[in-house]
Amino acid sequence: MDETLLKTPLADEHVALGARMVPFAGWFMPVQYKEGILAEHKYTREHVSLFDICHMGEFTAAGPGAAEALDAALARSVADQKDGVCRYNFLLNEAGGVIDDLIVYRMGAEEFFIVVNAARIAADFAELRKRLPASVKLENLSDSMAKFDLQGPDSTAVLTSLGLDAAALPKYYHWGKFELFGLDMLISRTGYTGELGFELYFDAAHAVDVWRKLLACPGVKPAGLGARDTLRLEMGYPLYGDEMDESTTPVEAGFGAMLKLDKSERVFVGSDALRTVPPKKHLRGLVLEGRRAAHTGTPVLLNGTQAGTITSGTFAPSLGCAVAMAYFDASAEIPADAEFEVELHRAVVKAKLAPLPFWTHGTANPKE
Amino acid sequence: MAKYYAESHEWIELDGTTATLGISKYAADSLGDITYVEIPVSGKAVAAGEVLCTVESVKAVSDVYAPVAGTVGEGNADLEADPAALNADPENTWICKLEGVNASDLGGLMDADAYAKFVESL
Numbered sequence: 001m002d003e004t005l006l007k008t009p010l011a012d013e014h015v016a017l018g019a020r021m022v023p024f025a026g027w028f029m030p031v032q033y034k035e036g037i038l039a040e041h042k043y044t045r046e047h048v049s050l051f052d053i054c055h056m057g058e059f060t061a062a063g064p065g066a067a068e069a070l071d072a073a074l075a076r077s078v079a080d081q082k083d084g085v086c087r088y089n090f091l092l093n094e095a096g097g098v099i100d101d102l103i104v105y106r107m108g109a110e111e112f113f114i115v116v117n118a119a120r121i122a123a124d125f126a127e128l129r130k131r132l133p134a135s136v137k138l139e140n141l142s143d144s145m146a147k148f149d150l151q152g153p154d155s156t157a158v159l160t161s162l163g164l165d166a167a168a169l170p171k172y173y174h175w176g177k178f179e180l181f182g183l184d185m186l187i188s189r190t191g192y193t194g195e196l197g198f199e200l201y202f203d204a205a206h207a208v209d210v211w212r213k214l215l216a217c218p219g220v221k222p223a224g225l226g227a228r229d230t231l232r233l234e235m236g237y238p239l240y241g242d243e244m245d246e247s248t249t250p251v252e253a254g255f256g257a258m259l260k261l262d263k264s265e266r267v268f269v270g271s272d273a274l275r276t277v278p279p280k281k282h283l284r285g286l287v288l289e290g291r292r293a294a295h296t297g298t299p300v301l302l303n304g305t306q307a308g309t310i311t312s313g314t315f316a317p318s319l320g321c322a323v324a325m326a327y328f329d330a331s332a333e334i335p336a337d338a339e340f341e342v343e344l345h346r347a348v349v350k351a352k353l354a355p356l357p358f359w360t361h362g363t364a365n366p367k368e
Numbered sequence: 369m370a371k372y373y374a375e376s377h378e379w380i381e382l383d384g385t386t387a388t389l390g391i392s393k394y395a396a397d398s399l400g401d402i403t404y405v406e407i408p409v410s411g412k413a414v415a416a417g418e419v420l421c422t423v424e425s426v427k428a429v430s431d432v433y434a435p436v437a438g439t440v441g442e443g444n445a446d447l448e449a450d451p452a453a454l455n456a457d458p459e460n461t462w463i464c465k466l467e468g469v470n471a472s473d474l475g476g477l478m479d480a481d482a483y484a485k486f487v488e489s490l
Contacts, residue, residue: 020400037426038401038452226400226427291404291451292424315403315426345422345429347406 008054009146009207017222025119025241027055030224037226041317044193044231048152049223050214053199054207057121057142061128062111064135070112072268073131074104075250075259081106086173086188088258090250091124092270096277097246098253100124101238103190105175110136113175113186115147115199117240131269146207148214151197151223151231153363158217159187159198169198172365181206181213192228194235194362233314233323236285236356242296242312243283243325252279252327254356281327283311286340287354288322291315294342300326300351301341307332310342316358323358324351371459372474373483374435376417379459380466382474386441387466391423391432394487396458399425405451407443408464414440416473421463423454432463436473441465 005028014021019030030052032040043049061070071079075090083106091099100120105113116124125140132138150158160166162180170176175188183202191197202210214220229239236254238244244253251259251274260266261275288294293313300308313324324342328334340351369381377395380387396402406421414420414434421432443464447453453461478486 031427032400036401036455038403230426293403293426293429315424317426346419347422 006055008052009204010052010054010211013208013211014052014222019222019224022225024225025055025117027118029055030222031226032224033222035221037224037230038317040221040223040227041230043221044152044223044227045195045318046153048150048154048158048197048220049227050211050220051149051151051223051225051228052211053147053149054204055118056147057116057118057124057140058145058147058201059114059116059125059128060107060112060139060141061114061132061136062107063137064110065133066110066112066136069132069136070104071266073128075268075270075274077264077266078104078106078112083108084170084174084176086175086190090255091127092250092268092274093246094270094273096249096251096270096273098240098244098248098250099127099246101240101244101250105186105188113201120240144204146200146202146204146210148200148210149191149193149197150200150214150220151191151193152195154219155195155197158214158220161217181210183210191364192237193231194237194357194359194364195231196363196366229312230314230317233312233325234316234318234357234359235362236325236358238283238325239312248281249274249279252281252283252330254283279330281330283325283327284308284334285354285356285358286310286313286324286326286342286351287319287358288313288324288342289350291320291322292344292347292349293322294324294344294349294351298324298342298344300328301343302334302338304341307334307338307340318359318361322349323354325356371480372435372477373480373486374433374477375486376433376435378432378435380435380469380474380477382469382471385467385469385471387436387438387469388462389420389432389435389464389466390460390462391454391458392483392487393458395430396455399423399428399430399455401426402451402454405447405454405463407445407448408440410440410442410464412440414438414466416476423451434466435477436466436469438466438469441467
């Protein structure tokens with residue numbers, strides 16, 4: 001392997017389980033285990049899978065002025081976020097481009113936990129430090145904190161079988177503090193699969209032990225980043241670097257309504273640009289004819305002319321066809337029933353617009 | 369019937385002048401879950417080493433090459449609906465036939481033992 005790749009505490013566990021290891025965002029990570037991506041994908045949709053997500057970053061921001069400063073630093077309001085709630089948010093540059101997409105957990109009046117993308121840990125930390133006053137202590141816990149995602153409709157049953165009270169488990173996009181295997185854990189009802197699931201944060205020193213104990217629970221199987229990608233693509237969830245980067249605004253990526261730009265006068269870094277500069281492109285979902293996947297950078301043609309560019313695509317195991325996400329020029333007139341052509345490896349396939357998410361039977365937030 | 373392998377990981381079995389072609393277990397395992405198999409168009413003359421078709425998995429795209437010269441014959445249409453059959457039993461799942469194959473062309477290929485050693489060396 002490439003010696004410069006970073007390893008999670010579980011690298012040896014993955015290899016022992018027969019995982020195929022690949023570089024991802026500078027990390028040595030399992031793309032799949034022995035059963036393969038399709039089986040892991042299906043198992044997550046129907047049962048419960050355990051993902052090693054220790055590569056992602058975690059910060060805490062705490063101290064007088066934290067709420068007000070984070071509110072001005074991030075694209076969605078932090079000030080009106082209640083204790084116990086997780087909120088998907090964006091760290092933007094002045095031009096409204098996405099430095100990172102992240103999740104903010106409110107732990108108290110002036111105390112926050114922030115989960116960021118692995119490849120953006122250093123950039124986010126530096127930027128947040130600049131935006132927060134000296135009274136706010138910003139800590140990077142990424143190296144000492146483990147993150148496991150337990151995802152799938154049976155994940156509640158796994159946690160209750162380990163002694164957690166079902167009624168006490170957090171609701172969708174909420175978090176709580178729990179004791180599991182005698183360890184203090186922060187558990188949130190969040191995830192990247194579209195299925196009911198939890199993200200578990202705890203001291204990385206116990207990562208191997210917790211991994212083994214969770215995999216020893218009846219019905220729990222490991223899943224790799226391959227399935228994580230097919231699962232998130234079926235949900236139309238963006239992947240930083242594919243659908244979002246510093247030259248893309250959250251409005252362009254489809255999160256305009258979430259930002260409530262016209263409903264409030266909130267000022268945050270990037271808000272001027274978002275309010276005054278019209279979007280240059282729009283992210284749309286595409287369903288391709290057949291099973292062949294279109295990959296990042298592939299042109300999408302309409303009547304022989306390039307109308308868009310694929311940001312990411314895959315064969316969608318739950319749908320049985322290929323899907324993709326693509327940016328289209330904001331000025332282009334795209335009829336809803338447009339028939340596109342996508343040039344693949346030695347073939348041209350037809351594609352049509354499709355609403356996101358592609359997969360509409362997810363259990364992540366069922367009507368309770 | 370003896371099976372012969374190419375360095376590009378296809379296998380063929382020759383019966384008279386008709387060869388049956390597939391990809392090796394090593395190739396199928398390396399690709400991972402196969403989601404699409406292009407069935408070669410019959411009637412096309414191909415040279416040894418020429419691309420016959422494409423096989424895709426969730427995370428990879430790979431070309432399949434003609435190990436010897438011939439004319440593309442029948443394709444295994446079952447693979448259109450069930451590409452995963454190539455993962456399940458690659459050494460017994462054929463992709464297409466090659467017609468008009470010259471037995472003397474097999475000399476450039478490996479037998480099963482030689483291929484096993486070749487794969488071990490990779």
